[in-house]
Amino acid sequence: MGGALFPEEYAHSSSSLPPLVRLEYDDEANIRPNVFKHRTPKQxxxxxxxxxxxxxxxxxxxxxxxxxxxxxxxxxxxxxxxxxxxxxxxxxxxxxxxxxxxxxxxxxxxxxxxxxxxxxxxxxxxxxxxxxxxxxxxxxxxxxxxxxxxxxxxxxxxxxxxxxxxxxxxxxxxxxxxxxxxxxxxxxxxxxxxxxxxxxxxxxxxxxxxxxxxxxxxxxxxxxxxxxxxxxxxxxxxxxxxxxxxxxxxxxxxxxxxxxxxxxxxxxxxxxxxxxxxYSEYYEPLTKELKEFLDSHPRTMYIAFGDRFWTTPKNYEKIMQTILEAMNTKLLDGVIWSTSVSYLEGMPGNFTLNDGTVIDTAQIVANKHPHILLQNWVPQFATLNHTNIKLFLTHGGFQSIQESLYHAIPMLVLPLYIDQRGNAERLMLQGCALAVSKLSLSVNDMLSKMRILMTDDQIKSNLLRMQTLARMNGxxxxxxxxxxxxxxxxxxxxxxxxxxxxxxxxxxPDRRMGWIKGNNVDIFVVVILVILVDLFGSIWLARRITQFVLNYRIGKGKDVKKTNGNTK
The missing domain is CATH 3.40.50.2000 (Glycogen Phosphorylase B;)
Structure with missing residues (x-):
């Protein structure tokens, strides 16, 4: 442990001030003060x-x-x-x-x-x-x-x-x-x-x-x-x-x-x-298959909805149609989709794209499509870390958001349940993501938002700002x-x-003072009572003065009339 004084040459020789004292630090990482010196094993x-x-x-x-x-x-x-x-x-x-x-x-x-x-x-x-x-x-x-x-x-x-x-x-x-x-x-x-x-x-x-x-x-x-x-x-x-x-x-x-x-x-x-x-200290690295795929596809989108969430067969069909259209128009050149093949079983036998191109679904599900890689499990952090990942289609789970912000990857969020709509809103407030609805999923809407996320300079700037915050607090x-x-x-x-x-x-202190004292309710009540008493007192006094003046004028008027009558 540290704790020793600085060597004598660092002491204040020409002053009566005491010598400087070095902080104590942990042995393993010489950066954190050892505030728990007397640790004992605990459960x-x-x-x-x-x-x-x-x-x-x-x-x-x-x-x-x-x-x-x-x-x-x-x-x-x-x-x-x-x-x-x-x-x-x-x-x-x-x-x-x-x-x-x-x-x-x-x-x-x-x-x-x-x-x-x-x-x-x-x-x-x-x-x-x-x-x-x-x-x-x-x-x-x-x-x-x-x-x-x-x-x-x-x-x-x-x-x-x-x-x-x-x-x-x-x-x-x-x-x-x-x-x-x-x-x-x-x-x-x-x-x-x-x-x-x-x-x-x-x-x-x-x-x-x-x-x-x-x-x-x-x-x-x-x-x-x-x-x-x-x-x-x-x-x-x-x-x-x-x-x-x-x-x-x-x-x-x-x-x-x-x-x-x-x-x-x-x-x-x-x-x-x-x-x-x-964040974890260590993450699973890319598999050989993933690395080779990513290295050969400079504009890749990663898709993952966590290990507990899913959407309808119709939505899976629309997502597949979207990624095929995106690759056909050169918006993307590769897709990695972390999903169970069972979720894709209800898809049609083939997909017909806007330009008439027909894609065989069986080739995709069998992982024989050259630009679509389906995986049951993907090391997500390492995947997002690859320079060729340009977009993340996510359900908006909190860990996925954290890892995406760490790498400044724009997100298209498809909220599926519980907190995910709120997470999508928080990201959109910061200009880092766009969202789509699971009940009104549209191929054209998804394509339009994907293009914005991949090309908008303000979104890139916002992501860099959020990346700094995520890493700074990490x-x-x-x-x-x-x-x-x-x-x-x-x-x-x-x-x-x-x-x-x-x-x-x-x-x-309000925990001990109680709600009334802790929020100064008693003081505000007294102040309100004083104001009300003062207000009603002022009104009463004003009415009394007004009544007195009126009575005085009426009385004076009667005296004048009486005097005039006597004169006559």
């Missing part, structure tokens, strides 16, 4: 009840840093997995292959039928997942729980409540923990009522009214309804009820895997920290690990009024 549990790469990968990255800090000689080469992290597998709450899920995928918006279905799935998951996480946490004598903030993190928060453990919340957006009044999300929009967008700044009064006064309260009702279902499960396990969905986690640290620039700016509490975008996972360590070491040291220990120095 950290984290839970993701939704699963999926975008949900789990950031937690694994942060977890790997925490493991390495107490195991400095461990192997740093991470391939596709994180072998130092023990995995306890439980069934996810949501299976995209079920009939219910597939029917929901066909709607344009996540309407309240969707929300109810998703909440019911989460509630029904509670009796199964809660005892597994509780027993695993007890067996491993965990010191802290990291809860993915999805569907209110009920299971994870209740385990922390029962065991008296501190928790840290993590998610890929800010809206799960805080939301400014000028922000919303299109996922709150229904098929019948529109109005919600990521920013309400440029909307009409009527659209803002529908979102704020109708849709937001309706969603709150669904959340509170779900809370009572959870409370019924809590009763079975002898856990106290909650009276608000955020009651047990409102004072816990929340880490948002995002960054301002992509997110619409807003004020944050010290308990809410933006720590994204989280190492904040180390700060996330620092914050988690601090919570783990210090949350139990301060005074705590609840069962879940919190870091008191990050709580804003």
């Amino acid at each position: 950290v549990m984290f839970l993701s009840i939704v699963g999926g790469r975008s949900h789990v990968k950031p937690l694994l990255e942060i977890g790997q840093i925490l493991v390495d800090r107490v195991s400095p000689n461990a192997n740093k080469i991470i391939a596709r997995e994180h072998p130092k992290i023990e995995l306890i597998t439980i069934d996810p709450i949501w299976d995209e292959t079920t009939t219910i899920a597939q029917n929901l995928f066909l709607d344009e918006y996540v309407n309240f039928r969707h929300w109810r279905a998703l909440f019911r799935k989460t509630e029904n998951h509670y009796p199964y997942a809660f005892p597994i996480l509780l027993n695993a946490t007890i067996e491993r004598q965990a010191d802290l729980l990291i809860c993915e903030m999805e569907w209110m993190a009920e299971i994870c928060a209740d385990v922390a409540w029962v065991l008296g453990l501190p928790i840290v919340l993590e998610h890929y957006e800010l809206g799960a923990a805080v939301n400014a009044p000028y922000k919303s999300d299109p996922l709150y929009t229904t098929n019948h009522i529109s109005g919600c967008h990521v920013s309400l700044e440029n909307l009409s009064f009527w659209d803002r009214f529908k979102c704020v006064a109708i849709l937001h309260p309706l969603l709150k009702l669904v959340q509170y309804e779900s809370m009572f279902y959870f409370n019924s499960h809590r009763s079975v396990h002898g856990i106290e009820w909650v009276w608000s969905p955020m009651e047990r986690i409102k004072d816990s640290l929340y880490l948002a895997n995002t960054f301002f620039g992509f997110e619409v700016p807003e004020k944050l509490s010290p308990l809410v920290q933006e720590i994204g975008p989280i 190492n904040r996972k180390y700060r996330a690990a620092d914050l988690i360590e601090y919570v783990m070491d210090h949350a139990k040291l301060g005074p705590n009024s609840g069962r879940i220990p919190t870091v008191q120095e990050w709580l804003t």
Whole structure:
């Protein structure tokens, strides 16, 4: 460790000032102050009840840093997995292959039928997942729980409540923990009522009214309804009820895997920290087949809809027609499509292009087309890193967006579900992407937007700006690990009024003062009362003066008349 004074020749010889002191640094990377000198091995549990790469990968990255800090000689080469992290597998709450899920995928918006279905799935998951996480946490004598903030993190928060453990919340957006009044999300929009967008700044009064006064309260009702279902499960396990969905986690640290620039700016509490975008240290390289294909195709489009999402056979047909037209007109000369061949089985036997050219579909599906490469799995980061990738057709998943921004690749976004419409809007607000609708997908519309994305200089400039922000913020996972360590070491040291220990120095005073004092409501009430008393007093006084003057004038008039009468 460091910590020694500078050599004597650097000391202040002609002054009475003390010599300079060198900061202490970690041994491995001589750039970070060693603020956790007295580390002892600890157990950290984290839970993701939704699963999926975008949900789990950031937690694994942060977890790997925490493991390495107490195991400095461990192997740093991470391939596709994180072998130092023990995995306890439980069934996810949501299976995209079920009939219910597939029917929901066909709607344009996540309407309240969707929300109810998703909440019911989460509630029904509670009796199964809660005892597994509780027993695993007890067996491993965990010191802290990291809860993915999805569907209110009920299971994870209740385990922390029962065991008296501190928790840290993590998610890929800010809206799960805080939301400014000028922000919303299109996922709150229904098929019948529109109005919600990521920013309400440029909307009409009527659209803002529908979102704020109708849709937001309706969603709150669904959340509170779900809370009572959870409370019924809590009763079975002898856990106290909650009276608000955020009651047990409102004072816990929340880490948002995002960054301002992509997110619409807003004020944050010290308990809410933006720590994204989280990137891995190592990524799978290109396969030989992919590299040879990319090297020989200077204008390649990459297509991927994640590992959990899909669209209709008709849309797959339109996408295929679009890429064939784009290559026929020399807009593209190659396409890499990460997809299962089973999704393409419903396509017609051949495609007829605008100039009459006929393309045999069987040749494409069999991967015999010289300019279309179909792959079940593609190392996405390495693919986007190749200089010949000029466009990315994506569903708008958060990890895909992060990786595309890192490489400044323009995106044509086809939102398929949940948060992806909001992600598309955020990108369009920054001038980095264009979007198409899954219910009204058009070949001509896609071709037009692809051409704009590949040729517009302003879009290129916007992408370079966003690339700078993404890369500049790309190492904040180390700060996330620092914050988690601090919570783990210090949350139990301060005074705590609840069962879940919190870091008191990050709580804003209004948490302790209460809503009335914390928002100076009592002062404003007194000021309003004083103004009202003053106003009504002034009105009363003015009326009295007016009445007096009128009476005086009337009286004086009578005296004048009387005097005149006497004179006569």
